[in-house]
Amino acid sequence: MGTGIAICGLDAELEVTLLEQDAAALQRGATRIREHYARRVAAGKVSADTAAECEARVHATTDWNALAQTDLVIEAVFEDMAVKREVFARLDKIAKPGAILATNTSYLDVDAIAAATSRPGDVVGLHFFSPANVMRLVEVVRGAATAPEVLVTALEVAKRLGKLPVVTGNAFGFVGNRIFSAYRRQCEFMLEEGAMPEQVDAALEAFGFAMGPFAVADLSGLDIAWRMRQSQAATRDTKARYVRIPDLLCEAGRLGRKTGAGYYLYEEGAGKARGQVDPLVRELITSASADKGIVRRTLDTEEIQRRALLAMVNEAALVLAEGVAQRASDVDVVLLNGYGFPRGQGGPVTWARGRGAQALEADLSWLAQVSSPGFVQGDPRYVLEEAA
Numbered sequence: 532m533g534t535g536i537a538i539c540g541l542d543a544e545l546e547v548t549l550l551e552q553d554a555a556a557l558q559r560g561a562t563r564i565r566e567h568y569a570r571r572v573a574a575g576k577v578s579a580d581t582a583a584e585c586e587a588r589v590h591a592t593t594d595w596n597a598l599a600q601t602d603l604v605i606e607a608v609f610e611d612m613a614v615k616r617e618v619f620a621r622l623d624k625i626a627k628p629g630a631i632l633a634t635n636t637s638y639l640d641v642d643a644i645a646a647a648t649s650r651p652g653d654v655v656g657l658h659f660f661s662p663a664n665v666m667r668l669v670e671v672v673r674g675a676a677t678a679p680e681v682l683v684t685a686l687e688v689a690k691r692l693g694k695l696p697v698v699t700g701n702a703f704g705f706v707g708n709r710i711f712s713a714y715r716r717q718c719e720f721m722l723e724e725g726a727m728p729e730q731v732d733a734a735l736e737a738f739g740f741a742m743g744p745f746a747v748a749d750l751s752g753l754d755i756a757w758r759m760r761q762s763q764a765a766t767r768d769t770k771a772r773y774v775r776i777p778d779l780l781c782e783a784g785r786l787g788r789k790t791g792a793g794y795y796l797y798e799e800g801a802g803k804a805r806g807q808v809d810p811l812v813r814e815l816i817t818s819a820s821a822d823k824g825i826v827r828r829t830l831d832t833e834e835i836q837r838r839a840l841l842a843m844v845n846e847a848a849l850v851l852a853e854g855v856a857q858r859a860s861d862v863d864v865v866l867l868n869g870y871g872f873p874r875g876q877g878g879p880v881t882w883a884r885g886r887g888a889q890a891l892e893a894d895l896s897w898l899a900q901v902s903s904p905g906f907v908q909g910d911p912r913y914v915l916e917e918a919a
Contacts, residue, residue: 532635533607534563535663539692541585542664548601549591561591567664598625603688605657607635610758615639616647623648631681633657634672637708638759641674641701651676655685658705659694660869668869669694670705697865700855703763707865709855710846710879715756717842718744719774720902721835723820725827728794729808734835739873744839747871748777749793749806757781771905776819780812841898843879844891848909859914880914888915 533549537560540547549564551557568582577585590597598604604626606618615634622632632654634644645654656672669689673682682698689696699705704712718731732743748756757778767773780786780793787793788806795806820827847862856862863878876882883891891911899908 532659532661532663534560534567535661535665536605536607536635536659537589538564538567538585538664539659539694541588543692544588545691546588547590548597549589550595550598551591551593554593557591557593561589564589595621595625598622600627601630603631603633603684605633605635607659610637610639610755612639612643612762615644619644619647619654623650629653631655631684633685635659638704640703641672642676645674645676652678653681655681656699656701656705657685657689658707660707666869667693667695668707668865669696670699670707670865670869671696672699672701672705674701695864695868697861698857699861700853702850702853702855706850706856706862707869709850710843710862710866711870712756713842713846714839715744715748716774717838717898717902718835719776720772721830721838722776722816723774723823723825724830725820726830726835727808727813727816730830731835731839734832735839737832738836738840739876741871745794746806749787749795749797752787752789753777753781753793754786768905772902774819776816779815779819783815785812837894838898838901840879840882841894842902844883844911844914845895845898845909847879847883848895848911848913849907851913852910859917862914883911883914891915 645651658670660666728745866872
């Protein structure tokens with residue numbers, strides 16, 4: 532992520548200081564940047580001279596004092612609150628007055644990160660999507676103390692980097708990850724009730740997604756969401772429905788493609804080939820259902836698609852009601868440009884509006900019934916009406 536963001540800056544003709552914790556990590560980052568431009572030159576995307584100019588603007592270092600005159604610092608460290616607060620406390624002592632301190636956090640509280648500094652007004656979220664130098668979307672997260680001029684500058688920087696910025700409020704997962712988490716959670720409910728990963732993935736790919744949620748989880752790594760769930764464990768509503776299946780996979784060392792097994796099984800050297808259905812996963816899922824006393828049933832393609840999409844719509848209504856998203860159309864922009872929602876469908880808000888107000892209200896009531904306990908039903912008016 533850090534090198535991807537650095538490449539964005541270089542392509543925008545900015546001077547970039549690449550700071551790493553040790554020489555080995557710094558070397559890996561610098562090598563990735565060189566290899567990126569070598570591939571671009573070989574593919575005829577940029578000239579050798581342009582690539583050389585970009586590489587010349589990189590200043591790689593392990594010396595934190597090199598950030599003393601930087602106008603904008605973008606942190607892209609491990610997704611852990613203690614680690615990020617430590618980084619920002621250190622930046623607070625080094626960065627010059629007026630420098631913008633941005634966090635690339637995907638889920639964490641921007642205000643809590645800003646509180647590690649003496650200048651929370653200078654702190655903003657810049658949530659890039661991976662790979663950062665390819666994906667257009669950037670969520671610009673406004674903290675409670677973020678100064679208006681800092682927010683405006685963050686938006687302008689994102690545009691200069693060639694990105695599509697969307698302003699969000701500071702709440703768990705912001706707009707995109709919060710809605711995607713609700714979508715994935717609903718798909719996990721369906722695993723408990725009778726579906727298998729390959730069936731859910733096939734249904735959503737038939738709707739138009741390039742990959743289903745469980746194939747995506749294996750690709751990104753199951754441990755990312757696992758760490759997020761662990762961080763929320765102390766505050767989770769113990770009465771709310773919770774699916775243990777992904778936790779059981781992680782506890783078994785099945786973290787996705789990188790370990791050769793997750794929801795699917797991956798043969799060594801298979802590259803991007805699709806994973807194979809694993810009987811062990813089927814046994815784990817049926818056993819998890821039995822442990823909860825759930826009698827498994829058949830879910831058809833229509834129900835899988837309907838529930839997954841309604842989960843997105845319901846969460847969109849909640850983030851709009853809470854002011855995390857400014858307008859309903861922003862939800863579609865985020866899901867289309869950051870999460871692979873099928874462009875032909877226009878986004879979850881567009882899809883919801885196509886169902887009509889009466890049908891959508893009935894749909895969300897039905898979703899609440901099949902998803903309880905702990906399910907919070909959103910008001911469909913928030914997705915049906917665009918803010919002025």
